[in-house]
Amino acid sequence: MDREAYIGFIGRNNSSSVLVNALSQQNYLLTNSFAGLKKDIDTLPGGYDSVYLFGMDKTLTDSFRIEQYADKEGILIPSELDLKAVSEHLSAAGIKNTISKRPTYYLCNEAYRYLLEKYHGRAVLIHIPAIRNFNSMFEKMTFPEHEYESVQDCLNNLGFCYTTRVYKETGKYQTGRLYIAPWGDILRIDDVNIYQKVSDRPFFDEMSDEEKAEIHKYSEDMGLPYEFIKFSRYALGD
DSSP states (O other), X not given: OOOEEEEEESOTTOHHHHHHHHHOSSEXXXXXXXXXXXXXXXXXXXXXXXXXXXXXXXXXSSOEEEEOEEEETTEEEEOOSOHHHHHHHHHHTTOOEEEEOSOOOHHHHHHHHHHHHHTTTOEEEEEEOOHHHHGGGSEEOOOOGGGHHHHHHHHHHHSOEEEEEOGGGTTOOOTXXXXXXXXXXXXXXXXXXXXXXXXXXXXXXXSOHHHHHHHHHHTGGGTOOEEEEEEEEOOTTO
């Protein structure tokens, strides 16, 4: 299994910081200065197969831009990752994107070239919109507030989780698509199964009587189907 690292820039309102925290627990944040980010990159662990650097670009509104090159004193340094595959992976998740052959400058370019050198080309810089546009790119996946902690624990321990959706919540979530959780995680829908009888639900015997009654009330008792959904945190390399 490939080892991946996700890297953004420090800042509570920096969309790159928000994204890497949502994508993976294996993430790092770089200082917003030329001298600082070089020190930060020098201290990063080696051995990663793929390194994803995210930077914010305020000119983007509803898409990501994958940077093929970093510039080092007029010399173009290419990413050795399969950028077409990265682009297709994003598109499959509903994220519009382009691959750019024109290098950027300033902090993002500086960080990109250091990462390409450190990881022997196994890195890529992806520019994303500012926070106000970034959040609007993803639909919300809702959960009762009392479930927030248990869902996050499930994702941390198993890598995936399940939820049951009834009545007006059915049909909202599509397999392969990305959604943002109330606590900030980017979630991918892995599977959606439709059932008519509550007794057919997987793990039925593990449900409480209250949970069974709630699903009965808004599905089988009304003659309506319900959905059993598997979801996980999104990762670019999946």
